[in-house]
Amino acid sequence: VIVSGAPLSVLGPALAVGASALVALYLLKLRRRRLEVPFADLWRRVLSESQSTALWKKLRRLVSLAVQLILLLLLLGALADPRLAASQHGRSIVFVVDTSASMQALDGGGSGGSGTRLAAAQHEAQRLIRTLAGDDEAMVVAMNARPAPVGGMTRDDRELSHAIDGLRADDTAADIARALELAADALRGRARPTLVLLGDGAWDPAELARGVRAAAGVDLRYVPVGASGDNVGITAFAVRRYQANQTAYEVLIEVQSFRPQPSAVTLQLQQDGEVVESQKLTLAAGARVQRLYPDLAGDGARLVATLTDAHDALPLDDTAYALLPERRKQKVLLVSSGDLFLEGALLLDENVDVDKIAPAAWDAAATAKYDAVILDGFTPPASARPRTHALWLNPQGDGAPFTLRGSVDGPVITETTANHPLMRWVALKDLNIAKASTFALAPGDVAVASSFKQPIIAANDGRGHDGKKTVAFGFELQRSDLPLRVAFPILLINALDWFAGSDGGLLASYATGRSWRLPAPPGATSLGVQAPDGERAEAPVHDGRASYLGRHVGFYRVQASGGPARQLAANLADAHESAIAPNRTLTVNGKPLPPPEPGRLGVRREIWGYLVLAALLLALIEWWTYNRRVTV
Amino acid sequence: MDFDESFLKKLEYLYVVAKKVFVGRLRAERRSRKTGSGVEFADHRNYAAGDDLRYLDWSVYGRLDKLLLRLFEEEEDLHIYLLLDASASMRSNGKLDYAERLCAALAYIGLAKLDRVSIVPFGGGAEGERMPPTRGKAQIFKVFQFLTALEPRGATELSRALESFVHQTKRRGLAIVISDFYDPAGYEEGLNLLRYHRFEPTVLQVWSEAEAKPTLRGDLELVDVESGESREVTVSERQLAAFARAHAEYCARLETFCGGRAIPYYRADVAIPFEDLVLRMFREGGFLS
DSSP states (O other), rough: EEESSSHHHHHHHHHHHHHHHHHHHHHHHOEEEEEEEOHHHHHHHHHTTTTGGGHOOOOOOOHHHHHHHHHHHHHHHHHHHHOOOOOOTOOOEEEEEEEEEGGGGSSSGGGGGOOOHHHHHHHHHHHHHOOTTOOOEEEEEESSSOOEEEEEEEEEEEHHHHHTTTOOSSSOOOOOHHHHHHHHHHTTTTEEEEEEEOOOOSOOHHHHHHHHTTTSSSSEEEEEEEOOOOEEEEEEEEEOOOSTEEEEEEEEEEEEEOOOSSSEEEEEEEETTTTEEEEEEOOOOEEEEEEEEEEOOOOOOOEEEEETOOSSGGGGGEEEEEEOOOOOOEEEEEOSSHHHHHHHHHHOOOOOOEEEEEEEGOGGGGGGGSSSEEEESSOGGGGGGSSEEEEEEESSSOOOOOEEEEEEEEEOOEEOOOGGGGGOOOEEEOOOOOEEEEEOOOOTTTEEETTEEEEEEEOOOOOTTOOOEEEEEEEEEBBGGGGGGGGHHHHHHHHHHHHTTTSSSEEEEETTSEEEEOOOOOSEEEEEOOOOTTTTEEEEETTEEEEEEESSSSEEEETTTTOEEEEEEEEEEOHHHHHHOOOOOOOTTTOOOOOOOOOOOOOOOOHHHHHHHHHHHHHHHHHHHHHTTTTO | OOOOOOHHHOOOOHHHHHHHHHHSSSSSSSSEEEEESSSEEEEEOOOOOOOOOGGGGGHHHHHHOOOOOEEEEESSSSSSEEEEEOOOGGGGHHHHHHHHHHHHHHHHHHHHOOOOEEEEESGGGTOOOEEEEEGGGGGGHHHHHHHHHHOOSSSSOHHHHHHHHHHOSSSSOOOEEEEEETTTTHHHHHHHOOOOOOOEEEEEEEEHEEEEEESOEEEEEEEEEETOEEEEEEHHHHHHHHHHHHHHHHHHHHHHHHHHHOEEEEEEEETTHHHHHHHHHHHHTTOOO
């Protein structure tokens, strides 16, 4: 017998005090009611007949005391909450409960038929817990993007029940493989391992198969929940500002129907609560449509796309969130002896404020207030390097940001890093250069353009440069035809945008259930993240980025200690999770998974109920015997 | 005790009824039944220890082998002694009230029939406070006054009270003992004394249901109202039943005792109106006939 209620250190003194009080009351002589009778002699005669039972009279008072002490013992025993220990027949069970986004679907049944699938799964789990045998032990695993155990292996029904009640579905996809691996690990080496899957079964079959392989040798059981696959969801939502006109933006929305029949929905786009677009979409059965809404304008950064009349089982994916990239003018310092091509190209970008100084006026400290510096043919000494992002044109000498290896005459661009932000929409093919310096790259440096493996345009994203992004062109502009090419102003804008942290592409929202790498300001050790549900967390910064697992869709607020707050949007954006059609039968290795079986022994492990029942029975007997004057 | 107009009316009614039933003669309207002192044979009764052997009917004994006593009627002024228990035990359950009413009714009828009526209270401090013999209806108020002044207290001590009564009373007559007969020393000796001294005793046992079948329960300290003796008891259902049995036996023994000695016995239940009891006494004829 295991004692799991009040500890003996509490019950011991309680027993001592209670028993002492009972004995004291027992010894205490009660003042009897005084009553005058007309003929006491007759009473004396009647009572003297029962004198022979005086010994029994004393004994029955003792019986009365004993009954009270037993009552006290029973009640204290019940408080101790003793349980029967395990036998050899016990199973080890892991309840893997799906808490992914699809479990928020409102087709779980329950009162009014509008309970969530998770509620139905919890109900089933509670029912299963009640059927556990006295010697079964179990634990609960919540299966979402990051499956995790909720409590340890226990025989305590209450603990299990509490764990089940505490489960909440989040807005992430289920990682079935990882959940099964976790459960298999927990069951390793345990007697009669059993794994009970509770969920809608709408999982990736490949992932399921991988998980099942990890859980080989475990008795797999499945309890399906959910009834309907009726869903229409927004599976993608992205937004970007136009480069040229940053007051306008365009939005890409992807809507997918998971219905078996055609349906019509209204897609509404709101910017800071105001409707900016509303469109009726007709979707064929299982169709996926993409809509691009160009030339949208308006103030406000928060964009919310909603399917207003979807009336489906999963409302979660009827709403998607996006944030407009911030629009601000970049302050750029141009250090040049005068280059009209360069100045002209900078004029093209209306989002750039350019200050121009001559190399002689170079003051490294003053550069800190600029967003970027362009050093045109001027190389300050290594001790006076710019304190912000910098674009170096033809750096020379020891002050160069990348070590100069040598020079090549008439280099031909043979390799480019096409996916580097600098190279977007840029072609450097057939670029004519009279002479160029080549760079020796350090770890972290990227060769953006090379001539036969000799880097002549190099970039560094800040690593090893105090967090300052650096781009260096190893040639003089005037000694190449780059300024004459369309690529030149684009290259400049790309460089400045890269410095500003915006690459100008479609800014997709973050996807829930994945680890986000959030850029952190230099020097920050952690970022404070406030989730849409108000929950706050500190995300530690490593290598300039903070890791954070977003579990809910909506707008997040991210702030470094003392720094300005910024926002980010997160969406489910998972067609797999939006496909909520439940799987009533899970087939593993050609065989459907059976439902769980009740425990072999019907005996309850908790015996406090029996103790209280015994106490009640004893109290009843005591009451009856008292009224019959047997124990008085 | 309150003897009011309506009570007096009831007494008058009783008297009228009694008169219809029994027709008296001469000065005294009734004859006392005394063994041996008259000339006219009246009746036989069973011999009881203490009876005068001179009045045994030997011829009957010869024929029937039974000891019977011959009774003769004597004509004289009838003395009626109403021996009223005024002990503390009479206080409970309205017994004394009832006894006083009964006493007043009997006294009235006696007074009205020109008998000499005397009230002799006994028990506790009532010793010696007797009302001297009186005659005539008009004296009823004296009776009322006497009864009203009675205070129940002390022990019953029946035998001692009756002993002093027989010694202090020269004229024989009817001795009506009205009591609950709760006397630890017993009633036998007292009643026998009356018989030995040639009084004609009649027993009126004042009886109350509440005392015969008490409902007390639980842990109690029982105190005897007369002796003050206390006893701690825990009364159970079984003991209540045993007490009711014992009480019934006690009353039955008294009745048997009286029956065996030709002493008229009446149980005066306080729940029954006293006039009913008086009428029953007349009707059954064992009293004042």
